[in-house]
Amino acid sequence: MDFYVYILQSESDGSFYVGSSQNPEDRLLKHNRTHKGYTARKRPWKIVHVEKYEAKSEALTRERFIKRQKSAVFIKELISGSAG
Numbered sequence: 397m398d399f400y401v402y403i404l405q406s407e408s409d410g411s412f413y414v415g416s417s418q419n420p421e422d423r424l425l426k427h428n429r430t431h432k433g434y435t436a437r438k439r440p441w442k443i444v445h446v447e448k449y450e451a452k453s454e455a456l457t458r459e460r461f462i463k464r465q466k467s468a469v470f471i472k473e474l475i476s477g478s479a480g
Contacts, residue, residue: 397418398418398448398449398450399416399417399418399448399449399450399451399452399454399455400416400417400418400419400420400446400447400448400449400455401414401415401416401446401447401449401455401458401459401462402414402415402416402417402420402423402424402443402445402446402447403443403444403445403446403462403471403474403475404424404427404435404441404442404443404444405441405442405444406438406439406440406441407439407440407441407442408438408439408440409438411438411468412444412468412471413427413434413435413438413441414459414462414463414471415459416452416455416456416458416459420443420446421443424441424442424443427439427441428440428441444475445471445474445475462474
């Protein structure tokens with residue numbers, strides 16, 4: 397089973413959200429539904445980047461790495477293909 401790291405961008409303010417899931421499209425639907433939490437306040441969201449991994453541990457490691465960068469610049473470079 398494949399696992400994915402995904403990056404969402406808020407269409408309301410341009411901010412980013414990084415997550416992991418076996419089904420990023422399904423997670424996007426959940427982020428855009430009415431709920432409480434960070435993503436509820438910044439709807440609607442769109443998927444701007446997806447990376448595929450064979451193991452859940454690889455996806456989680458990559459998700460943590462991206463989050464630890466704490467940088468919109470890093471994420472924009474990743475989306476454009478100029479960051480690793």
